[in-house]
Amino acid sequence: AQSVTQLGSHVSVSEGALVLLRCNYSSSVPPYLFWYVQYPNQGLQLLLKYTSAATLVKGINGFEAEFKKSETSFHLTKPSAHMSDAAEYFCAVSTLYNQGGKLIFGQGTELSVKP
Amino acid sequence: DTAVSQTPKYLVTQMGNDKSIKCEQNLGHDTMYWYKQDSKKFLKIMFSYNNKELIINETVPNRFSPKSPDKAHLNLHINSLELGDSAVYFCASEPRGGGAYEQYFGPGTRLTVT
Numbered sequence: 251a252q253s254v255t256q257l258g259s260h261v262s263v264s265e266g267a268l269v270l271l272r273c274n275y276s277s278s279v280p281p282y283l284f285w286y287v288q289y290p291n292q293g294l295q296l297l298l299k300y301t302s303a304a305t306l307v308k309g310i311n312g313f314e315a316e317f318k319k320s321e322t323s324f325h326l327t328k329p330s331a332h333m334s335d336a337a338e339y340f341c342a343v344s345t346l347y348n349q350g351g352k353l354i355f356g357q358g359t360e361l362s363v364k365p
Numbered sequence: 366d367t368a369v370s371q372t373p374k375y376l377v378t379q380m381g382n383d384k385s386i387k388c389e390q391n392l393g394h395d396t397m398y399w400y401k402q403d404s405k406k407f408l409k410i411m412f413s414y415n416n417k418e419l420i421i422n423e424t425v426p427n428r429f430s431p432k433s434p435d436k437a438h439l440n441l442h443i444n445s446l447e448l449g450d451s452a453v454y455f456c457a458s459e460p461r462g463g464g465a466y467e468q469y470f471g472p473g474t475r476l477t478v479t
Contacts, residue, residue: 282465284467286470288406291473292472292473293369293455293470293471293472293473294408294455294457294468294470295470296467296468299465299467301465338406340408344465351396351459351465351466351468352410352413352421353398353400353408353410353468354410355407355408355409357405357406357407358406358407358408
């Protein structure tokens, strides 16, 4: 069965600093992996996804993630944090389930950005 | 135009009542989902429908009954509401099943049961 673990329920960085949000997955088959962002009182928005093409995936708002099969990781990074990046971030793995891909989410990581 | 819309945005009700949440997507997608986000922000799938057909039912109590009148709509009816049903419920849609596509989420419905 697939699962996702996000290390650190809360990460705090200074504006301009590197953002690193960690995600490890467990999957018996090649996974599809996603990072979603949730701003306060809003729904989720896709940042980026890995679907077995390039291992380094670039997303919106300057975020990128690298798929490392040997480490079963899909960590999210951004070189320079901006105040507007403060939000909840979810890593998810998708299962092929009949005709619907079920998203299994990690526990979420709340990113705070200090001025 | 809002891609995935939900009504109502907030719902406050008493234990034992029956309530419904409606979801509509105007993206032409085949697959729709209901997710529950608890107070710790943990997200878990409840149901998925593909072209009006129930595909996934994740051991959700029978008090929850989804209905899809057409592939653009997926409603959630909850009977005999309990305190533990308090959560944010998200509807999502996906172009088609397969797991490789982006899911588009609605803004959520915050349900508070008192």
